[in-house]
Amino acid sequence: MKRLCYPAFLALGLLLFVASCAEEQDFDQIDDLSVTPTLASGLFYLESDEATINSGGALSTFYFREVNFDTFNEQYVAEHLLEGTITYELENTTSKQLRIIIGFVDEAGNILDTEIFEIEADPSGVLTREVFYGPGGKSLDILTNTTSLRISANNLSDGTSVSSTQDPKVILRSGADFLFELQ
Secondary structure, X not given: OHHXXXXXXXXXXXXXXXXXXXXXXXXXXXHHOOEOOEEEEEEEEEEEEHXXXXXXXXXXXXXXXXXXXXXXXXXXXXXXXXXXXEEEEEEEOOOOOEEEEEEEEOOOOOEEEEEEEEEOOOOOOEEEEEEEEOOOOEOHHHHHHOOXXXXXXXXXXXXXXXXXXXXXXXXXXXXXXXXXOEO
């Protein structure tokens, strides 16, 4: 008789345990979930010494390059972009007054937007510029439709002067932070 009671009590205990710990599951929680990751990335880096600038001559372009920018070539990524910030940091220790132009180019070769930097000769200090895209800033369409960046640097001075600074050069760094909503 004792043998029959143990399995019955064990089954009853297991049934009560399962019933007491079970809670109705809510599988609609995904509707309340909002994920907004931020992607940070370097965009491009330009560095040129004064000898290279002088070799281009006075009032000339000493640097020109078009770089691929296919960050938003996937439609899903482009559609979920909420905002973005591109940060430029520019330092000039040369004896040259310079102009650097960055063009945002679409697939058809059209310029969507430009950033122009006029830099005084040494000592110009470090210039930092943040450009916002999205609410309160420039249109997000500029970023989502850009397929390449066209960068040119122009010497607005002579082609012979030399800075007294040791190892004179111009440096342009850029980076971006993009905020997405994934659901």
